[in-house]
Amino acid sequence: MKSVALTTTADTRPYWEHAGLSVVGGRLAIAGRDAEAIAREHGTPLYAFDLSRITEQVAALQRALAGAGLRCVTRFSMKAQREPEVLAHLRSLGPPVTPQAIGADICSPVELASALAAGWRGDEISYTGTNASDRDFEAICAQPIRLNVDGLSQLRRYARHAPGGSVGLRVNVRYGAGHGGRYAGSDYGSDKPSKFGFYEEQLPEALVIARQAGLTITSLHFHAATGLAMDDLPAFTETVRRAAAMVAFLLEAGCPLDEVNAGGGLDIGASADRPVLDVDTYAAVLAEHLGPLGPVVSVEPGEYLFGDSAVLLAEVVTAEDRLGVPFVGLDAGWNAAPDRFIYQVPLDVVLCRDVLPGSVRATTITGHINEGDDVFAEDYPFPEPREGDIVAILYAGGYWQNMVAPHCGRLKPPAVYFAERLGAA
Numbered sequence: 001m002k003s004v005a006l007t008t009t010a011d012t013r014p015y016w017e018h019a020g021l022s023v024v025g026g027r028l029a030i031a032g033r034d035a036e037a038i039a040r041e042h043g044t045p046l047y048a049f050d051l052s053r054i055t056e057q058v059a060a061l062q063r064a065l066a067g068a069g070l071r072c073v074t075r076f077s078m079k080a081q082r083e084p085e086v087l088a089h090l091r092s093l094g095p096p097v098t099p100q101a102i103g104a105d106i107c108s109p110v111e112l113a114s115a116l117a118a119g120w121r122g123d124e125i126s127y128t129g130t131n132a133s134d135r136d137f138e139a140i141c142a143q144p145i146r147l148n149v150d151g152l153s154q155l156r157r158y159a160r161h162a163p164g165g166s167v168g169l170r171v172n173v174r175y176g177a178g179h180g181g182r183y184a185g186s187d188y189g190s191d192k193p194s195k196f197g198f199y200e201e202q203l204p205e206a207l208v209i210a211r212q213a214g215l216t217i218t219s220l221h222f223h224a225a226t227g228l229a230m231d232d233l234p235a236f237t238e239t240v241r242r243a244a245a246m247v248a249f250l251l252e253a254g255c256p257l258d259e260v261n262a263g264g265g266l267d268i269g270a271s272a273d274r275p276v277l278d279v280d281t282y283a284a285v286l287a288e289h290l291g292p293l294g295p296v297v298s299v300e301p302g303e304y305l306f307g308d309s310a311v312l313l314a315e316v317v318t319a320e321d322r323l324g325v326p327f328v329g330l331d332a333g334w335n336a337a338p339d340r341f342i343y344q345v346p347l348d349v350v351l352c353r354d355v356l357p358g359s360v361r362a363t364t365i366t367g368h369i370n371e372g373d374d375v376f377a378e379d380y381p382f383p384e385p386r387e388g389d390i391v392a393i394l395y396a397g398g399y400w401q402n403m404v405a406p407h408c409g410r411l412k413p414p415a416v417y418f419a420e421r422l423g424a425a
């Protein structure tokens with residue numbers, strides 16, 4: 001197969017670059033350290049984190065929300081991250097309930113235990129889960145957390161656990177935004193009936209159940225966006241507009257809502273040709289539609305806070321042409337990068353010693369799980385590999401560690417967490 005020239009050259013910076021994930025002399029650096037050297041020292045496969053990136057993303061989010069004039073609460077979605085080292089870092093950003101502190105949104109008793117163990121107070125935590133059992137509610141109701149239920153049956157079950165308490169309703173606005181339009185037809189927000197959230201026509205019944213149980217509805221939650229790109233702006237705006245109409249309905253019905261939670265959705269630079277929805281535009285949409293209604297606006301992103309804080313380092317154990325196609329085989333598999341396989345998000349793989357190569361070939365990159373679809377990328381522009389090379393799979397900071405499955409005895413890779421960036425001014 002012929003080599004082809006890359007459009008990226010040594011003088012164009014890769015779109016994913018930031019201060020903690022940079023190119024130094026053509027080589028990849030993480031937190032100011034040579035990526036290949038990190039892999040040689042700690043072994044592969046290995047997640048390598050630049051914790052400062054998380055600090056920067058939290059600060060950018062908080063700045064944007066405040067800059068849009070919103071009274072706001074920031075939490076992180078724990079389904080995206082609950083490694084103790086990352087939790088300790090997040091907790092260190094600010095003492096409880098200070099503007100720099102970030103709360104946690106959890107979706108199970110285990111996540112609640114992780115949050116409490118890492119030092120969060122109950123009143124900094126919200127719960128937005130699904131199909132919660134009596135056991136789940138028992139554990140969760142033991143803490144003064146803000147709890148969102150996502151359907152009539154769940155509301156009745158919760159009422160048995162906490163009669164006379166307060167509750168939030170997760171709603172389904174039948175609309176969604178993100179992932180190149182895929183979220184619009186997803187289980188999170190479309191006309192397809194899904195398990196998530198109260199539909200508009202169920203709200204009157206929810207009000208009756210709440211009244212009978214002496215429950216006060218104090219928050220509304222909607223999560224109907226993920227991987228937001230600039231071209232998702234109209235769909236995202238419509239999603240928020242619909243949620244705002246449901247907030248107005250509940251306020252008019254006399255519910256003393258003090259919080260509207262807009263869920264997650266922000267993305268990091270997940271593709272070269274699709275700019276992400278920037279955090280200021282995102283905040284402006286929330287401010288325009290939700291700000292005037294009165295309640296505090298909260299958000300609980302995952303990918304935006306964590307995605308590009310880490311890479312997965314792996315060794316090239318196979319480099320050969322197969323029926324004319326260049327194949328690279330890695331000592332990491334789909335189980336260590338599962339969100340690519342669950343959400344069909346394309347992956348970016350970088351050769352650590354040659355990040356901006358002069359020529360590339362359309363390459364298939366595979367993993368070490370004994371399954372045929374353990375394929376990271378096909379037709380992927382990749383330089384000439386050598387066995388023993390180290391590659392970095394980008395955007396490994398969110399979800400991946402939580403989703404790891406030990407299939408074929410390939411266990412969860414270890415991780416290194418760098419709190420300081422070497423060479424930073």
Ligand SMILES: Cc1ncc(COP(=O)(O)O)c(C=O)c1O
Pocket residue numbers: 077079080105128223225226227263264265266300301302303304
């Ligand atoms: C309820 C809820 N909130 C927040 C998030 C975080 O989403 P994202 O990573 O797109 O910001 C998710 C993830 O799907 C979610 O289910």
